[in-house]
Amino acid sequence: MNDKKTLGEMLTERGVSRRTFLKYASYTASIMALPPTAATAIAQGIANARRQSVIWLSFQECTGCTESITRAHTPSIEDLIFDFISLDYHHTLQNASGHAAEEARMQAMQENAGEYIVVVDGSVPLKDDGIYSTIAGITNLQMLEETVKDAFAVISVGSCATFGGIPGANPNPTGAVPITDIVTDKPVINISGCPPIPEAMTGTISYLLSFGSIPELDHLNRPKAFFGEAIHDRCYRRPFYERGMFAKSFDDEGARQGWCLFEVGCKGPVTYNACATLKWNGGTSFPIQSGHGCLGCSEPGFWDLGGFYKPLSTAKGDPLKWAGGAAVAGAAVGAASAIMARNKRNKILKEGK
Amino acid sequence: MSRGNGTNCLDDQVTGMALSVLAEVGRMLETLADSGREDAIDLRSLPLTDADRAELEQMLGRGEVRAELDLAGESEVWETNYPGAWWIRHRGAERKIASEEIAVCRIPEILKTHPVDIETAALRIRNELETTHE
The missing domain is CATH 3.40.50.700 (NADH:ubiquinone oxidoreductase-like, 20kDa subunit)
Known part of the structure; x- marks a missing residue:
């Protein structure tokens, strides 16, 4: 036309x-x-x-x-x-x-x-x-x-x-x-x-x-x-990450309390997209708000980057590379509570290796 | 503190952001008064919780002017209790908020009639009269 x-x-x-x-x-x-x-x-x-x-x-x-x-x-x-x-x-x-x-x-x-x-x-x-x-x-x-x-x-x-x-x-x-x-x-x-x-x-x-x-x-x-910010940076559950409060499974008390889904496989720290701000279905919700971790679908090769339900630290590939992304994202806040989260994450990484 | 689906959320918590936005509005009003420079704050770009938003709306209050616009969905514009600070809320699909801002200006652009629309209105009346005379 x-x-x-x-x-x-x-x-x-x-x-x-x-x-x-x-x-x-x-x-x-x-x-x-x-x-x-x-x-x-x-x-x-x-x-x-x-x-x-x-x-x-x-x-x-x-x-x-x-x-x-x-x-x-x-x-x-x-x-x-x-x-x-x-x-x-x-x-x-x-x-x-x-x-x-x-x-x-x-x-x-x-x-x-x-x-x-x-x-x-x-x-x-x-x-x-x-x-x-x-x-x-x-x-x-x-x-x-x-x-x-x-x-x-x-x-x-x-x-x-x-x-x-x-x-x-x-x-x-x-x-x-x-x-x-x-x-x-x-x-x-x-x-x-x-x-x-x-x-x-x-x-x-x-x-x-x-x-x-x-x-x-x-x-x-x-x-x-x-795509300028990680899902993690804008996630409303971020304060729980900073406090080191993680759901261990989808039906535990942490999950019910809305804690961070990092340990059940959330790829939010290394995924750049606007889901946490624009949300889906006319701004109704996005996966993390609905209780499921981010799959990382807007990142290259996300199907081959390990299990959706494995924490970043244990997913296939280089755990330190993944951790780098999370650490960079985490550095933005710099609160004392973040130290606790980082220690927690480092422990997971160490175990993952 | 809990959603219907059982998950917890922070939307009900006041974080203090409203006070920061109020201070920003105050600075913008000073600039408007001093130099006439208009400005605006996009509320959707800020990490405001629902409680923050409600608190901000309450802090700013409602002033003398309120307008409802019916264009591709509803819109509401009102001057806050602080003259020169306007709250503009545009709704989109299913009445969900599509954009929301605080404009610091004498009158929001969206309330002014665009010259093209004035020309079109004049033309429509002329055509109407011509049709009537025929």
């Missing part, structure tokens, strides 16, 4: 006021950790932008990422993103199928050359010439290379597209690789998670629309706004 009208003009015709833009902008500024005063600039940026063409490619994936971004709820401010983008190609959501679907992709690429965004969920199989996953008679690799050629930017969503995910887990029978292994000449933004938090996906697209540039990324190409 190549509409020449700005989003402001389009939505004004539909009776959407600029106040609504401003409300959306306040919401976006909040989830992107931008100053509230940036809302006016964001609103203006979106109003002046044209509807953003988005081509969504699904490769070796489970559709969980699509489920996350389209989670059904009442029409609200969070849904406005779907007025701001033109989803020109998406296997699960588009009406067209077969040749018509592929024509829609080609048309979007031609009409928006250099401006469209490619969203990819799923990893790409490379083994045996990529034969393990094909769409419309071509391999995922061919489709990806063909589609990103004239794209403005690529957004990899979900753990499969960002780090290989389940398809890439040992023994990786299809030779699955993340998008960054293939696309090296375009900006690639990674929104990891299994699935990713919907606000992380929509917020990133809104940022691109508002500012026409890529948000600040971490060393794994993830927007710092969502």
Whole structure:
């Protein structure tokens, strides 16, 4: 779709006021950790932008990422993103199928050359010439290379597209690789998670629309706004960690009292994501709040990093590497009570070795 | 101190954060008075417990102005008991809070009518009158 009208003009015709833009902008500024005063600039940026063409490619994936971004709820401010983008190609959501679907992709690429965004969920199989996953008679690799050629930017969503995910887990029978292994000449933004938090996906697209540039990324190409802090840093159970108060099992007194889940396998100290602040299901809860440790799903290779229920110190891999992450995170507080927790953790590490 | 699912939480505990935010609002009001510079605090970015939030709301109180906005979900804006400090609460899906901030300004931007909307309103009335005359 190549509409020449700005989003402001389009939505004004539909009776959407600029106040609504401003409300959306306040919401976006909040989830992107931008100053509230940036809302006016964001609103203006979106109003002046044209509807953003988005081509969504699904490769070796489970559709969980699509489920996350389209989670059904009442029409609200969070849904406005779907007025701001033109989803020109998406296997699960588009009406067209077969040749018509592929024509829609080609048309979007031609009409928006250099401006469209490619969203990819799923990893790409490379083994045996990529034969393990094909769409419309071509391999995922061919489709990806063909589609990103004239794209403005690529957004990899979900753990499969960002780090290989389940398809890439040992023994990786299809030779699955993340998008960054293939696309090296375009900006690639990674929104990891299994699935990713919907606000992380929509917020990133809104940022691109508002500012026409890529948000600040971490060393794994993830927007710092969502992946800048460890789950542990923002966890409401953190005070128990600092006091050395840990649940030993999921049904003991510590678990009932809401103590830290470090010893039952929580990967919060080494997992960077916004679950503890944005939460899930419209801000209802997140795994730790529901009594289960963080699985670390937004980190590379999380399927192969040891058992979900083993403490970090005993999980497969280098325990000291894991501990380093926890120690760095813990250093931020520096309270006297932290010494107790560190001693406790060191004891666990020692035993783990 | 306990959730319905049996797990404990800290949401019911007052941590003292509300007092810090109040002090920050005070500094922002001084700046607004001295230089006219507006500012805002994103409450969602702060590690406030539910109890902290309630305490802050109580500390700031409610002043003379209150507005309800109906745009892509409900929004509430009210001037606190400290003129120039406004509490802005935007609700999203299922009335959950989508964003919440304290704006320190003469009047929040969201309450002003945008020039484009004024132009559109004028055009609508003109079209309405033309249709009536036909």
